[in-house]
Amino acid sequence: MIKNYTLAAVVVLVSFAGACTPKIIVMDEQTILEKEAAGEWPQLENLLLENATVQGPTPISRTAVTAKKARLYNVLNGGMEKQ
């Protein structure tokens, strides 16, 4: 589907403007296309990456009742012994 574009894009695998001895890295079509055609938002991306990693539990206010919690609230039927 995007073959024409990537065929055009596939020629460049790294930007070589101004580089003395550029390093060649083989990249897949998605990476090349993203590099050449997707907008660059470095500040936003850095901020998003910075905030994405979490040190501890996510402070979700209401959590689903897990099996462990549900067990705590189990009410059982009494004995059914013969009279």
Next chain:
Amino acid sequence: MNRLSVVLVFGLLGSTWVQAETIVEKRIASTRRFLPLKKLTVGPDDQYHGVVDSDGRFLVFTHKSDLVSHLKVQELATGENADLLPLTADSQEPALSPTGMLAFSYYKYSARGDICYASMPVKIGTPIDDSKIKCLKRGVGENDTERGGPFWRSSDEIGFVTRDIQNKIWRIVSQNINTGLIHVLESGKVWSPYMKPAGRYLTFEQITEKGEATRRNLVLEDLTNGQKKVIHFSLPGISGFPTISDDEKYLYFSHYLNDTNQDNVIDGSDHAVVFRVPVQKIMLAAENAEVFPEQLTSVESSCSFPRVRADDLFVTCAFEGNLDIYRSPITGIVPDGWSKPILMNALQTSRSYQDRILVMNTLKYRFGDESFTEKLFNNHVLSDDTAAARYYLSTITQSAPAKSRNFYALLDLYLRIRELKKTQPSDEVTRELQLKMAGFETEVKKISSEPGLKNVVQGFIHAYLGQNKAAISDLKRVSFTGRKVEPLERFLHFELEDRVNPNLEAYRQMMLAPELSEESQLYYAFNALVFLENQNPKPGVRLMALKKLNQGLSKPVSALIASEVAVLELIQAPNDAEKNKSYRVLDKLMSESRDDYYLRKASYVRAILNFAKADEFNFLNNVATNWLRYTKDGDTEFIYAREVFSNSALDQAYDNYGKKNFNYAGNFFYGSISLTDDLESHYGYIKTMVQKGARKTIDDRYTNLKQREFIEDNMKFVDALLVVIDQNANEKSLDEALKSLQAMTQDRDSAVRYLFMGYCHVRKILIHNTGRDFDQNLFQMAHRELMLAYDLGRDNERIKASALMNLGILHQRVDNFALSSRFFALRKKLQFVSDDERAQFEWHYAHSLYLSRDAKGAATELSETPEKLMSSAYLERQAFYQMAGAQYQVSAKAFEQLLRDHKIEGTANLMKAQMNLGFNQFKLGQKQNAKESWQKALTQLNQMNPKPDSTEMILDGLLAQVTVGAEKLSYLNRRDVLLRNAKGAIAEWLPTVIQNKLQIAQAYSDDKNDALAVQSFEDSLKLAKEYGDTNQYFGPVIQNTVKDYLIHGLKHPAAYLSQDAGLIKQVVESTIHTYDRSIYEDSHLQLQNLKLKLLWSAYEHKVLHQAGGDASLDSILNSARAKQVKDDLPEEFKQLIKLKAAI
């Protein structure tokens, strides 16, 4: 082993030698509860068959991942583990000798398994070298026998099982590792042997057959006198995996007690339970007499494969997702110091029928209380475990008076009918089911008394045949007035009615039933409240129904209904004053019911669940506080009340945190710390205090906690977190934190600790972000820690959410995009705390989806970002993903909109948006619009400094597709110059240059400029030769170049008259030669070669005026190769015929 675990595992209730350190540890240690199993191995794979060396230092076990099993070793003190054997072959079933020798089943030399052995390494880290592994030799004719189940008979003899499948001979033998001498210990259908090295007893499993009946039993053999006992346990189900304690006083074994998978058979697919029984009890039992063993674990934890070392019992359990190895005291999870009253208390406070069965079995074993048989039967009926229920029913029936026989016969019929129903995969009524039910119906009719229960059982038959109306008629024929009613009849009557005609009145009848205990009446009242709620969750509607329901009920049942009314009125109250008024009513009811355990529990649970749904966390917390306050320390309910309170405190804390009430949140987290000292509360407290700008207070509070002995080892976690926060997660702080976290002992296996360690390692990887390189070691550690956090935090949504987010980011960073997407997909199922968090998540998830070749999915995912946070960057990225996902129409529209609204910032981004818009237009067939967009992009590109040559080449290539003549040539020629200057910077540089050159040649040809076309074809041919001479004659680059050249020559022979034919001859012959010699007998490849041969033959004849012509072409098409192609690819072969005709 960490200190807390020592307390938990060995700290039996009431023991005076408990050595807890902090106040919290002391409190936990003094709480009456089942002793928790201590988890030794952690997922994500299966780990089982654990054995421990005689020093208690190493645990050796089988690790299974992706169907590959091999032995690993773990140092018990540190948890550090490593491969024990080379990964080049499967290994399993470890057995250790007291002298430090390891025996195991090994599959390196035989798929049927060998018994091999080696010395245990002194320290772990490097697998045992293959050269140090020795295997027991097989005798003549033994090559096809299976070997397994090794055990040490003595320090130089290994016992094991051999199975000659062909001749159906199974034996337990021992073989001397020095002499090779084999000694047969047992024959028959025997397996799973065990004996203590140099011990007195051998135990194993055995199948005995009498006629068509087969029995599976454990056997215990005294090797000193040959006395052999086939063991019969007075339990339902089957036994397996026997082992013997170090002092040879007890036999431990697994037992499948219940039909947990509901397939009507108790077998190895069900949950296992570990039992033990004194060896003397077995040896002294009369022939065929049953012995009653001691239950050590609960059905719910599904533990098997026991191994004993000193005072520890090691078992493999399957209740936390995977198989893992756990440790328990040798006396099991019910503390051996518990008196009969404490056990009766535990029975009352049980949370499941399985727990009740464990306590009843304990009472029966420890105090010889035989009165529990009927209770055991009832509890199996209540948990719908028909197989075990029938076992106990047969025992009861044997001693039942004659007048009760029919009652029990009907119960047995009900259990059989129920069993049959459970085997049906759906509610479909098959002919077979009808026939079998008809048989049962005849049996029911034969019973001459018990008309009430007869109707109920008949009703079940009708119900299971889908005849609900008939079942309802059966129920109507049952009258409970004027006669003695058995509780089980009442129970089954309700079960049937609830199935065919569920209604509130049926619950009310159970609440009023005089033959039911108060506990049962409250149980049905509780379920009536649930039934009402499910019918209509609106408090107003429920209140009306409840007021009607609460008439003529016993005092406790009425109090439960009144509590529910007070709770619902509170929820409905319009203001705080009214809410408090309702709460006072509830509080009074709770105070009055404090001595009635069943009422108290039922009303608290209802209140908590109602308040949780209505977000009334303040009142929920009050109820939880009362629950704790009205439960005495020595009560086995205390541990549950404490957990309810702790959950409630955390829920309150998080609720306030979410509402940014940091003062309240901090107080609740701090309250939880005082109660639990758990890492989640510490983390929440510190984060909250930092949020409210009270960093200094944290230090003061923790100094105080330390002085009061509320925290000790967990201070390492606090220090680690604080250093990372204070130093903004720089690398130095991360290293310092990791050092502190690694030194932790108390909560070493806490999911929160692993989560934080994983975070530190992910951050380190991100800090060292150097292109696509990353530290493999850091990655491995981060992955393991985060997986452990996820595994251990299975019951904690908050931990799971964080672990999954970190895993998604980690794998995105190391280019595992598919796995990253999978982690993000799991994270998405959990909740988000804010729109910001959701937007941030969508960006990352969409990115991973795109990079794992799902651009359309990425665009859809990004569209789930909250609308108000769809910034220009999000809109642009969404349009890009749409374009990459071939959604050209929507993508074009989005880029147009973005450009029109001037939302794109920066020349580079503007240029890209323009280029992408052009690409969408091109794909939509709007060539002129595409050309204009790309020309605008080129203009913007020329304004950039530095100008990325790569993009210019792309634009030149794109523009060449929508232009003709001189304009097209100008783009292609400029691209040619840029490409030639890029030598060394592009992988596959030469093929790209050749391809561009061919396009130039074609463009000149289209422009009728034959001279320049020929020149360009010549240039591309020279480059092709250069490329071909690097062993690249095979493939489309040379094929295309040569074919294009030859076709042009055939079309314009005059233009080639003056060309030197040497170069084309050389390249063509090299190409044909390469294909002719190819090792690939692929007809598709040969088809291409035949085309080339035809073109070359025609070229030789028409352009070079050499002999040939049709005869030559015919000989090519009649060659052996051509015939092969014709046979393999008849349709494609027609292309050759057409080509011949054309040339």
